[in-house]
Amino acid sequence: MIRGSIVALVTPMDESGVVDEKQLSDLIEFHIKEGTDAIVSVGTTGESATLNESEHCAVIRKTVEVVAGRIPVIAGTGANSTAEAITLTKCAKEVGADAALLVTPYYNKPTQEGLYLHYKAIAEAVDIPQILYNVPGRTACDMLPETVARLSSIKNIIGIKEASDFSVQRQHELRELCGKDFLLYSGNDDTGCQFCLEGGDGVISVTANVAPALMHELYQAALSGDQKRAEIIDLKLAALHRDLFLEANPIPVKWAVAEMGLMGKGIRLPLTWLSEEYHDSVHAAMRQANIQI
Numbered sequence: 001m002i003r004g005s006i007v008a009l010v011t012p013m014d015e016s017g018v019v020d021e022k023q024l025s026d027l028i029e030f031h032i033k034e035g036t037d038a039i040v041s042v043g044t045t046g047e048s049a050t051l052n053e054s055e056h057c058a059v060i061r062k063t064v065e066v067v068a069g070r071i072p073v074i075a076g077t078g079a080n081s082t083a084e085a086i087t088l089t090k091c092a093k094e095v096g097a098d099a100a101l102l103v104t105p106y107y108n109k110p111t112q113e114g115l116y117l118h119y120k121a122i123a124e125a126v127d128i129p130q131i132l133y134n135v136p137g138r139t140a141c142d143m144l145p146e147t148v149a150r151l152s153s154i155k156n157i158i159g160i161k162e163a164s165d166f167s168v169q170r171q172h173e174l175r176e177l178c179g180k181d182f183l184l185y186s187g188n189d190d191t192g193c194q195f196c197l198e199g200g201d202g203v204i205s206v207t208a209n210v211a212p213a214l215m216h217e218l219y220q221a222a223l224s225g226d227q228k229r230a231e232i233i234d235l236k237l238a239a240l241h242r243d244l245f246l247e248a249n250p251i252p253v254k255w256a257v258a259e260m261g262l263m264g265k266g267i268r269l270p271l272t273w274l275s276e277e278y279h280d281s282v283h284a285a286m287r288q289a290n291i292q293i
Contacts (some may be wrong), residue, residue, distance in 0.1 A: 002072045003201045003223060004037030005215040007208035008045035010254050011059060013266025019055060021062055023263045028066045030262060035216035036208060039063060040101055043076035045206055045250045050268040057091040064096045078103030078133060082118050089126040099129040106139035112147045123154045130156055135163040135187055145170060149177035161204045163187025168195050175199060189241040193234040196222035206249055207240050210256045211289045239285035246278045256282055259293050
């Protein structure tokens with residue numbers, strides 16, 4: 001069972017946009033040292049939308065190799081084409097990922113039946129634990145709890161990352177419909193603490209890229225029911241939860257990680273480097289969380 005602070009890892013690149021495997025390796029070692037509970041490789045924060053299929057599989061493979069079984073690796077393998085998602089999920093299984101994370105198909109706006117058949121097809125095609133990912137603010141597609149409940153009966157669909165604006169309220173409905181063994185992860189850093197205090201299993205986090213040790217401590221407290229400790233830590237991280245989204249993710253978080261000296265200044269178009277007007281705000285949020293710059 002994968003629980004706790006799960007980092008949605010950024011993909012280090014040089015200034016021309018080429019993936020930097022050395023920096024990726026160093027970043028993984030940093031997370032393991034800091035206590036990150038699991039890694040999502042090439043999720044949407046890892047710029048899955050602009051990595052081609054070969055690059056996508058190569059980054060997952062490298063992540064699995066460097067982690068070497070020390071913590072779980074969840075491969076981001078979602079796509080708005082079912083066939084492409086199956087191909088990427090097969091790659092994840094072949095290179096030894098522990099699970100796959102599959103975002104709802106974006107832009108093409110499938111029906112609830114289409115979503116059910118999409119995920120059912122992937123689960124039947126690839127025997128690897130699979131985690132659904134609902135983020136309607138980015139995909140223009142909301143997977144409803146009733147659809148999740150149907151999918152939860154498929155053996156290798158083990159959980160969901162819920163990142164809707166009402167994720168905490170929806171959490172209770174999902175738990176009732178899907179049962180106690182179906183894993184529920186928050187996809188929202190600003191409400192993740194409450195989500196776990198109310199029975200969630202963890203967070204798949206952007207903030208954990210910048211403050212992995214504090215995020216690990218926060219979710220250990222939340223999962224053990226230590227509300228006071230969890231809320232004290234969460235307050236310290238509140239500005240990061242907010243300001244890492246001043247521009248579209250992963251623009252601010254990649255800038256922050258570069259400011260920490262952990263990677264170069266690389267991001268792929270159509271995303272651009274963080275606008276100068278936001279530098280002071282992100283720096284202030286990092287200092288509030290005692291992040292060394």
